[in-house]
Amino acid sequence: MTQDELKQAVGQAAVDILLPNLQDKSVIGVGTGSTANCFIDALARHKGFFDGAVASSEATAQRLKAHGIPVYDLNSVDSLDYYVDGADEANRHLELIKGGGAALTREKIVAAVAKTFICIADQSKLVDTLGAFPLPVEVIPMARSHVARQIVKLGGDPVYREGCVTDNGNVILDVHNLLITDPRGLEEQLNAIVGVVCNGLFAARPADILLLGTADGVQTLKAPA
Numbered sequence: 001m002t003q004d005e006l007k008q009a010v011g012q013a014a015v016d017i018l019l020p021n022l023q024d025k026s027v028i029g030v031g032t033g034s035t036a037n038c039f040i041d042a043l044a045r046h047k048g049f050f051d052g053a054v055a056s057s058e059a060t061a062q063r064l065k066a067h068g069i070p071v072y073d074l075n076s077v078d079s080l081d082y083y084v085d086g087a088d089e090a091n092r093h094l095e096l097i098k099g100g101g102a103a104l105t106r107e108k109i110v111a112a113v114a115k116t117f118i119c120i121a122d123q124s125k126l127v128d129t130l131g132a133f134p135l136p137v138e139v140i141p142m143a144r145s146h147v148a149r150q151i152v153k154l155g156g157d158p159v160y161r162e163g164c165v166t167d168n169g170n171v172i173l174d175v176h177n178l179l180i181t182d183p184r185g186l187e188e189q190l191n192a193i194v195g196v197v198c199n200g201l202f203a204a205r206p207a208d209i210l211l212l213g214t215a216d217g218v219q220t221l222k223a224p225a
């Protein structure tokens, strides 16, 4: 199977989990990226069975609307049962690196609200130790150099993502050469740097379910109790 087919398979598998649980009033949290797009396209085939969605990026909002799915402001929604999104890396604790598409902050907000976070990914995203994928950090533009210096003190090599402005008007530093043995600790350390808006480690709020697309079918991984 191609990588695109694996992404379509996990997008459909997420819809299959949601469908029996959807009600007329259900609002679904929707992530960003090529895998999340496969989920959106599969979900759109059932748009009569739920109310609408909350989007984690402008790009996702546009894709949902193009399918005729109503998009709600998160502030107008009382609760979200499900958030479905891709990842750049995942470990077996379902801790993630996200933000390759610069949507990490809104993704982390929607994930924080959702009762169940279903991560969808092809098998190439599963790793033993997070950090081969450069860790995205969203930064207030005027703090870029300060934050970069603090990240160097933590042992990382920050690289400014040229030309990238997030949906929140900020910039991204991609941190290379981190061997992330304590994802939760590093997530906290990065958040404590003044000028950091958010970082792409999802460890304090990992996924609840990881649907992994493999050549043998979709595997379901759950976080160890």
Ligand SMILES: O=C[C@H](O)[C@H](O)[C@H](O)COP(=O)(O)O
Residues within 6 Å of the ligand: 031, 032, 033, 034, 035, 036, 085, 086, 087, 088, 097, 098, 099, 100, 101, 102, 103, 104, 107
């Ligand atoms: O900012 C982007 C997101 O975190 C994406 O969910 C992540 O980069 C995975 O994207 P894709 O499914 O395209 O590999």
